[in-house]
Amino acid sequence: MTDIAKAAGCSQATVSFVLNNTPGIKLSAQTRQRVAEAARALGYRLPAPTRVMPRRSPVTMLDGVIGFMVDQLATSPEAVVAIEGARQASWNAGNVVLVAQTMNDPVMEPRAMEALKAQHISGLIYMTIFTREIVAPEFLHALDMPVVLLNCYTADYAFPAVVPSEIAGGQSATQHLIDHGHRRIATITGEPWMQAAQDRLEGYRRALATADIPFDADLVIEGDWSASAGYAATVRLLQLEQQPTAIFCQNDRTAIGCYEALKEAGLHIPEDISVVGYDDEEIARHLFPPLTTLILPHQAMGQWAIEQLETPAHQAGGRHPITKLECPLVERGSVAAVKGDR
Template sequence: MNEQAKKSSQHRGVGKVAGRQRVTMHDIARVAGCSQTTVSLVLNKNDSVKISEDTKTRVLDAAKTLGYSVPNQNTKPSTKERRSTILDDAIAFVVDDLASSPEMVNAFNGVKQAVRETGNLVLLAETQNDPEVEPSTLQFFLDQKVAGIIYATVFTRRVVVPELLRQTATPVLLLNCFSEDLLFPAVIPGEIAGGHSATNALIRAGHERIATITGEPFMECAAGRTTGYRNALASADIPFDEDLVVEGNWLPSAGYAATQKLMGLSNPPTGIFCQNDRMAIGCYEALKELGLAIPEDVSVIGFDDDETARHLSPPLTSMILPTRAMGRWVIEQLFHGPTGDQRHPLVKLECELVERDSITQPKTRG
């Protein structure tokens, strides 16, 4: 190994995967002073690109020094060997439901963005909560000796971590879910703080009659956002009125029906906090059918900051659901998180306010 590579190794170190040292192609690339793609081509004996003998030597020397298992360079690797080399650096993203909402797609994109810096491959599997598909999927990835498993759920919730994942030495990280014993690194959105911020945006504009259209109350996110709503009212000394809380189901039709009900009250709200942007779409439609202008007659705020929020008329003020940031967080924990068996504090990422044109000060009512 040349002097430059030795110094690089001493000063930069190798990747650390949640409690155990694991050498990746990214580590080899840092030590050898080349790209991860070059490392992959050399280790897999891919001759489709001309690479200098000096570069090949540096890569192989770095790999051997770091303890990376290098196939015999005098023979062409078998399909099984090539697959093994790839999967050794792979990270599995296992989610119960990917297609029903954009949140998990955003989380997966956050993971992919983060691994551009580590050089790892990300493998995706959807289980649909199937009691046979999930364990067989997890066992497949464990058999392939992946570098880590990200276990994700489309709805924020407490989960019972499968026994397969409790018994393995493979690092396991929880995304948008958490275990009661907190034995796994876990990240979820800060729903309570998000609900507080959303409600407070209406309070800061001068509103005191503030309604909320909730999601299904058994869900962690709906309960958290409603708690945040109540906390914001209490902090501003605004009395809580149960008539201003209407249960929805995350769909535009629920936002429409709930808004009709709210505006039919003898003392209707001047501001409405819709607990997701899809219900805000229905809220907009109902208000417009009633001949009410947004935000001049009724101010509206949503949650999630869906793509549709910026295209509504007027553009919808909303809260960012930090799923992309959550994806980046799990990769950071995988390579740089604390080591050893221990309890992990549940991490809650901030839901940031995106101000647009759907909130203004309320009209004075005679």
């Protein structure tokens, strides 16, 4: 919607109203046509005209209200994006999503569960902001309803779980730079205790190994996901006797700091050095040049969770394999062929 809004010369809210045929919104026919034409020009398929949908499918396991528990809601956009994916997937069947933030508090989390149960929920999505293995609270095992884990999983695979395919994402980001002729590729990681940072680094190393590029520990700088860490790490990389020709920043906020350090050093992106981010936050589209990055598939994960809750076979029990959803690469303007290969 952001891309369509830019092309159509209107706000993202206007695009949303047009594409969703929102009732009660007075928009001119010209505005609606301009948005539709911009969407088609960008290769998007417009939704079919709104039609009355049955409240729910005959095979659904859900009945009106779905609970959504998340440990942190306000610290990053991932939870909101996942909730929106769940809402989109559930509304056509007439289901409402109720959200509770728990902060993993051992006292308040069970109370939040009781509050959701009082609303007669028929299924529960349990989410963590940081991708990780969890020990499922006892109340999850005691629920007489389907439960799906989002962005987390348990060692015993007791519940269906969905996480981003982070190793493949790190490999894809690095491979994209290799495909442009880069062989001296640096990476700025997140905090090493986090699984996302570990997996993205593993993907980076796999891409190098596949291309027969030796791993160089000097090109791996530990960060903390922040812009300031990205700036400091980039300064360190530029002090190396042999500077990198490309930098894989393991999130977009790190890339913001990386951009600033490169520009202060008088380097141009991507002519002198290429940069790839990760997460596809809103800011990635507005950097100069726009940042090539990878999408964290939290919206698709929310939709997947609803589909699992609606599957009758879900209640059969047993072990459930972890589902990993692809992190698609979004090519923008921050990557070019290495100098000498153009």
